[in-house]
Amino acid sequence: MAGWNHRIAKAIDEIDRTLDGPLDVDALSGTAACSRFHFQRLFSAIVGISVGEYRRLMLLRRAGQQLAFRGNVSVTEIGFDAGYENAESFSRAFRRAFGQSPSGFRTAPDWAAWHRTYDPLLEKKGRLMPDTGLDFDSVRIADFPETKVAVLKHRGPASEVPASVQRFIAWRKAHGTPPPRSATYNILYDDPKTTPAADFRMDICCAETGAIAENGAGVVARTIPAGRCAVLRHKGPLEFAEAAIRSLYRDWLPQSAEEPRDFPLFIQRLSFFPDVAEHEAETDIFLPLV
Numbered sequence: 001m002a003g004w005n006h007r008i009a010k011a012i013d014e015i016d017r018t019l020d021g022p023l024d025v026d027a028l029s030g031t032a033a034c035s036r037f038h039f040q041r042l043f044s045a046i047v048g049i050s051v052g053e054y055r056r057l058m059l060l061r062r063a064g065q066q067l068a069f070r071g072n073v074s075v076t077e078i079g080f081d082a083g084y085e086n087a088e089s090f091s092r093a094f095r096r097a098f099g100q101s102p103s104g105f106r107t108a109p110d111w112a113a114w115h116r117t118y119d120p121l122l123e124k125k126g127r128l129m130p131d132t133g134l135d136f137d138s139v140r141i142a143d144f145p146e147t148k149v150a151v152l153k154h155r156g157p158a159s160e161v162p163a164s165v166q167r168f169i170a171w172r173k174a175h176g177t178p179p180p181r182s183a184t185y186n187i188l189y190d191d192p193k194t195t196p197a198a199d200f201r202m203d204i205c206c207a208e209t210g211a212i213a214e215n216g217a218g219v220v221a222r223t224i225p226a227g228r229c230a231v232l233r234h235k236g237p238l239e240f241a242e243a244a245i246r247s248l249y250r251d252w253l254p255q256s257a258e259e260p261r262d263f264p265l266f267i268q269r270l271s272f273f274p275d276v277a278e279h280e281a282e283t284d285i286f287l288p289l290v
Contacts, residue, residue: 007032008046009128011039015055016279019062020081023055047124054121058278059083060097061118063090065274067106068162069169075102109166115159122239129240134247136255139232144286146226149185150177150208152219158192158200168204171217175208183207184269185224193242227261230287234267237278241267241285248287261288 011032015023028051029039043051063082066073079090079102087102094102098113152171154164172178187203195201205222212221232248234241245265253260270282 004042005046005128007034008043011043012047012054012125012128013279015051016058017277019055019058019277023052025051046128057097057117057121060094062274062278063094063102064098064105064109064114067102068109068166070274071106075106078102109162111159111162114162122237126240126243129243134244134251136252139230139248139252141289142229142231144224144227144229147207147224148209149205149222149224150175150212150219151222152204152217154202154204156200157197158202161202164204167217168219171215171219172206177206177208179269179272185266186269187224187264187266189264191242224266225263227263228289230256230258230289232285234283234285235279236281237273238281238283241283245285248285253287259290261290263288
């Protein structure tokens, strides 16, 4: 079964890579090295939904991210980008999927409904992806400079992180620190898979050298200290970075003779979904070292 999982994972990668193009089932069956007569049944049996439904949900996932985090893009443009001919058909499809209109989601997203839709699918995708192990040559040692940051502290279920991100984005816009001008970091205190939801901690940050006035968003000043770090570049959905992080601790650290420093793992977001395709998003993972 593992062989078929790998083949279907390759087809999923191809759908994600060609999301803006037409759905070509014949080409996908070739990617999976499978007869087109059986490909769609195998896909549904392994993934749990049809090829067409998977692509539709991925397009709506991108649309939802644009609605929530890219307020400068119109609802109509987002609908066209998701493959709908007009705003009405996009609104109907979005409401069927999440129980909200696109404009309603933009104003007050129901993240609980969102996670009910996507968490099981992302978990299934993660299980299908082959664990090829960490390429030790891809880990580099770097001296991270002391970096002053503006921080919004998220405390509580990981499923509520998007709401915290929205608040932080609003603060960044008001403060004039967009990603092209100010590096974006996350400080990861806890593993969401092993930490009770109420105890989960994560800091959402951006580089900021100036003073931070008291604000309603709860953004405060902090410093990421200077020091040596093991750095690993992750490409693809941030949800799948955990496998790389686990391998960094499990495989690379024991053979490296390095010791972790008393500061949490943190990441720098280099490019963002939905600004780039999800498989093209890049993140640097920093493991602080003594």
